[in-house]
Amino acid sequence: MNYDESLRFMRALGKFGVNLGLARIERLLEMLGNPHQGLRAIHIAGTNGKGSTAAIIDSILRASGYRVGLYTSPHLVSYTERIRVDGEAIPEIDVARIITRMMPMLEHIAGDRELGHPTEFEVSTALALAFFNERKVDMAVIEVGMGGRFDATNVITPAVSVITHIDYDHTDRLGTTIRDIASEKAGIIKEGRPVVVAPQHPEAWEVIEACCREKGSAVKLVGRDVTFCTGGFHATPLSPLDGQYCSIKGEKYTLGDLFLPLLGRHQVVNCATALGAVEVLADRGIATSEEAIRQGIEATRWPGRMEVVQRDPVVILDGAHNLDGIARLVEGLHEFRAKGLVPGRIKVVIGVSRDKPVVEMVRELASAADEFVATRARSSRLGGAEPEAIAQAARLLGKPVEIEMDSIEAVRRALTGAGPGDFIVICGSLYLVGDVRPLWFDNVSL
Template sequence: MFSYRQALDYLESLINYEKKSDLTYNKRLFNLDRIRLLLKRLGNPHFSLKTVHIAGTKGKGSTAAIITSILADAGYKVGLYTSPHLVSPRERIRICERLIEKEEFSFFIWKIKKIVDGIKEERRTFSPTFFEVYTSCAFAYFYEKKVDVAVIEVGLGGRLDATNVITPLVGVITPVSLDHTKQLGNDLISIAKEKAGIIKPHSTIVISRQERKVLSLLERICRERKAKFYKIGEDIKFNLKKATPAYQVFDVKGIKKDYSSLFIPLAGEHQLWNAATAVGVVELLSFYGFKISCENIFQGIKNVSWPGRIQTIDHTPDVIVDCAHNGASAQYLARFLNSFYKEKKIILVLSVLKNKDIEAIARALCPLANRVIVTKINSPRALPVDEIYSKIKRYCTKDPVKKENLEEALKIAEEMAGKSGVVCITGSVYLVGEVLSFKGIITEK
């Protein structure tokens, strides 16, 4: 049996594509053979799970969290598998709001390692990845805990992702945009084809907001695979009634019913698309015997928690963290800042990983900032401060400030903003995780 530290050390010893910026997306590295063999030796726990499968570029985690919150309010035991994590590795695997316990996590990772060792005696080249072992752990844990349903977020792409061994009750494609272009393709259609890999024959799919050419592709693939699909904005509609920096009130016209004055404690218009998508999913689950009332939908959305997404973590000055790590997400954040902080002094704290489109992020956000402070994430994939500086300088109203140390960067940012300004920290999930940990908002318990 592993200790928690031993379990983490074992995972870190595996190939982790989340920490590699130079990987090539090919069938040798990315395929479903390893995960299928591993799960087979575990007794194929995923075969017994009822699932919702979520692919897309933006909004996967938020959509998954909202679906989980609604189902939990209805009394269901809901497994939730997401990635990456902000602070604790256990965030990735939870039942409703409860993270997998350290002892449970350690036991399942130990059990999987024993199976991996056994396979290696037969196949010396067998080498599962970090994400494949994590995914196997999630499926085994959810099976052991007898969850009523598991909400599963795709890790990368869709077609060759380790999660794509399930046959979900409902599949979801959240907005597709440019990200992981080296692995998935340099254009939206190539990326969308990979995301569409989760669409199974005769399945049910909910499609969120997409660019027209992406939507046309997804519709065609659904028709070819005889999958029934519902589109947010057409089959499921929403209307914003009130927006603040902390919450929003909106109506949804669903597939089955209309829902008035829903309250969501998440900021940004994109969260309304995510919430409408979640409503569509839970309505469709009712066709599979799940009993979800209007009150469950209202309370589930009201009580959802998904940290690090346009989250205000402090005041005087307001300090906002957001996980925006591509151009499209940065544009969402920019619209939010323009809506609520246009007349305020904005100090932007920015750091990104090497494989991210820093210029697309900078184009959206740097012109809004009175000053930009560049810092460094504690990651081997972090883009060096000098390189970020050189790439974003032309988009800034003044020369960016360089601070390698995050704590120093935050201190200077708050001083620059003053009590009436705003500090916006963004560019990476990992950066936001470090800030939330440093501020004591999320800790590894």
């Protein structure tokens, strides 16, 4: 089986949907020789900020001289982006080789009626863990796919668990209250293993704190044990579109006048959360230094998250795909206006998955946006919401809106109509961002 055949096989597994549970992945890993056992890992759950926090931790550990595996999802352009070692995507030949090796194992598991066929995410997770084992990584940074308790990644016993901000998403599977969702996310907490927690809604924190007490897990809370503030007294001139300066004070390290090349105040919170995790690792023998931490943070790259890909007019790609993520994006846009960076109009190109709260997301965006172009991603795990539904939500708020079914043409239309000082923001779905990002990067895989 070659790489293209492997991808077709993986996409075909999408028909099995999301089927939370650990029995299938545990059986598959057992047949692979349990590559996850003995793996030193950081496990990251949360509603938003998981990927950014993972990317920052990965960059810090690599700057500290460690060989690091990074597993995140979904990808933007190439499937290989999901699995990285030392910043390099898994080679296509290794994807094909490991998937081919797994084929008879998958058929065997599928023959068990009680288990059923492994899902796409379960196979992807097994692929990542097998590859990290082969490459003998010093540390693996593992992002949860959905929830935590029954997510396929929850087979690992991490050196530290991290829980980023929790809010409403996937309520059909994780529960309809913050407490329900927090309970699922807290399922990654293991007996006696330390936990780093980002600032939370009070009810989410109550659930997490109780779980930590039950498990005997020490907890480091961002905002209490790791503090942060934006701004600094830097000497180097900087456009606010290049990144931001901040200060973070942990229990071991104090980083003042720190450059973070990610936009939005929420990224400062993610950075503080990453520092908390690195401090816990230091207590467990994963040594680093203030210089390496600073270098790693300054070298962090996480495409598609308030990413500025063009300056005239300004074009921002943001994969915000739920109401909380959209609120963080809008907060950033208001900040840009307050700093005088948006003398013109803000035009939003938006495509949303059909399981998301379209009306509420458009309403949130409308507080910053002047006009909309409604579209849909060319591919999406669950399919896209109808652009007409997005457009109707915008019209009800009195916002001008155009409909363009093709995502690439939607961006081109927005660019054609842009004037001096305008901002074009492309958001609503990581799948949409993945569709259009190659327009600026010549189809080069990230």
